[in-house]
Amino acid sequence: MFFPISNTHISPIYLAVVGFLIGILGGFFGVGGSFLAGPALRLMGVDWNYAVGTDLAHIVGKSIVAARQHRTLGNVDLKLGLIMALGTIGGAEAGAQLIQALKRAGNVNMVVSVVAIIVYSSIALFMLWESGKTLRSAKGRLQRGLLKGAQSKKDHSAFGPVTQMIQRMKIWPMVSLPTSGIREISLWIILLVAFVGGFFGGFLGGGAGYIRMPSMVYVLGIPTHLAVGTDLFEIVISASYGTLTHAIKGNVDILIALVMHTGAVIGAQIGVVATQYFAGPKIRLAFVPLPLIGAAIVIYTLMTGHKL
Amino acid sequence: MKKEAAKSLRAFVIELAIYSVLVIIYFLLVLHLLGEWLFHLETQHRVTYAVVALLLIAGQAIALDAVTTLLFRFLRGRSR
Numbered sequence: 001m002f003f004p005i006s007n008t009h010i011s012p013i014y015l016a017v018v019g020f021l022i023g024i025l026g027g028f029f030g031v032g033g034s035f036l037a038g039p040a041l042r043l044m045g046v047d048w049n050y051a052v053g054t055d056l057a058h059i060v061g062k063s064i065v066a067a068r069q070h071r072t073l074g075n076v077d078l079k080l081g082l083i084m085a086l087g088t089i090g091g092a093e094a095g096a097q098l099i100q101a102l103k104r105a106g107n108v109n110m111v112v113s114v115v116a117i118i119v120y121s122s123i124a125l126f127m128l129w130e131s132g133k134t135l136r137s138a139k140g141r142l143q144r145g146l147l148k149g150a151q152s153k154k155d156h157s158a159f160g161p162v163t164q165m166i167q168r169m170k171i172w173p174m175v176s177l178p179t180s181g182i183r184e185i186s187l188w189i190i191l192l193v194a195f196v197g198g199f200f201g202g203f204l205g206g207g208a209g210y211i212r213m214p215s216m217v218y219v220l221g222i223p224t225h226l227a228v229g230t231d232l233f234e235i236v237i238s239a240s241y242g243t244l245t246h247a248i249k250g251n252v253d254i255l256i257a258l259v260m261h262t263g264a265v266i267g268a269q270i271g272v273v274a275t276q277y278f279a280g281p282k283i284r285l286a287f288v289p290l291p292l293i294g295a296a297i298v299i300y301t302l303m304t305g306h307k308l
Numbered sequence: 309m310k311k312e313a314a315k316s317l318r319a320f321v322i323e324l325a326i327y328s329v330l331v332i333i334y335f336l337l338v339l340h341l342l343g344e345w346l347f348h349l350e351t352q353h354r355v356t357y358a359v360v361a362l363l364l365i366a367g368q369a370i371a372l373d374a375v376t377t378l379l380f381r382f383l384r385g386r387s388r
Contacts, residue, residue: 004347012335057365064369240362247358254361258368262331265372
């Protein structure tokens with residue numbers, strides 16, 4: 001099938017299958033999946049700028065489906081999502097500005113690559129340690145079996161004491177998040193978490209769900225299922241903003257995004273339903289390979305000089 | 309339990325088959341018709357293209373989500 005906007009020939013079946021796989025990941029983990037979609041489009045000869053912009057458009061569609069499904073399961077905190085969207089957009093702009101500054105200094109590739117490897121590996125190692133420890137603990141053992149419905153959403157984390165300490169910080173204004181079960185937390189902490197996620201998204205590319213989802217669990221204390229659903233809702237807003245700006249710059253082939261999205265719809269629904277059968281620590285443990293794949297792609301790029 | 313899982317799997321496979329047929333019709337009709345128009349919009353009116361692109365992906369998401377949900381409900385209802 002010929003896509004005139006990006007001037008490429010790609011099989012629609014290939015696009016639908018890629019969309020399907022990314023849809024499952026998105027629905028289950030609450031991530032955009034750009035670390036897979038970008039390279040998958042590049043493999044078919046799509047220029048890098050189109051791969052980034054088109055992927056963002058596809059993420060909007062996939063996240064709408066997944067967020068709607070999560071909402072019907074009670075996994076979306078709208079208030080938290082809207083607050084986080086503000087911080088994410090601000091952070092994304094700051095990250096993009098830093099990229100421009102590094103471009104002028106002439107060492108953007110090396111700095112971004114090293115930061116990406118450190119950040120991705122640290123997240124994976126930390127989540128491996130925490131989820132492993134939680135599953136080994138007495139409370140974790142209770143969560144090991146296949147659980148359905150609300151029972152599966154009861155969360156426990158080995159990092160819990162630190163999270164409670166963060167929640168106790170009284171930095172005005174304080175907001176309550178009843179949907180997430182948080183009585184009071186500083187607005188600035190939520191904005192900071194979103195800003196950091198957005199910053200890494202703007203700096204390293206993609207939606208940075210692999211940073212935001214874990215930080216919502218560990219820093220804000222949001223139950224894993226709600227973090228996944230709320231992150232997807234937040235991604236709808238921030239990826240829409242990204243799609244608009246990229247489309248105006250001529251980086252979006254919406255026809256490719258529409259075809260990819262047909263597969264993502266089914267994948268996202270499977271991913272969302274699957275979260276109902278796993279407790280929080282298991283979802284976090286299964287999340288570990290995602291940032292590691294991201295780190296492996298960056299290492300490959302550094303070693304071979306080929307950008308996937 | 310096994311019987312129920314087999315029923316769900318069968319409903320899902322039927323859903324996937326019907327969905328695939330619908331998607332192929334969609335590829336042939338809608339994208340073929342929209343392709344040229346979107347290409348010209350992208351080269352000549354970027355801002356309009358950006359807004360239309362966002363509306364299209366959001367609209368498709370809502371429409372396909374409704375189609376798959378309906379299909380699944382219909383098939384689940386019939387298999388009971």
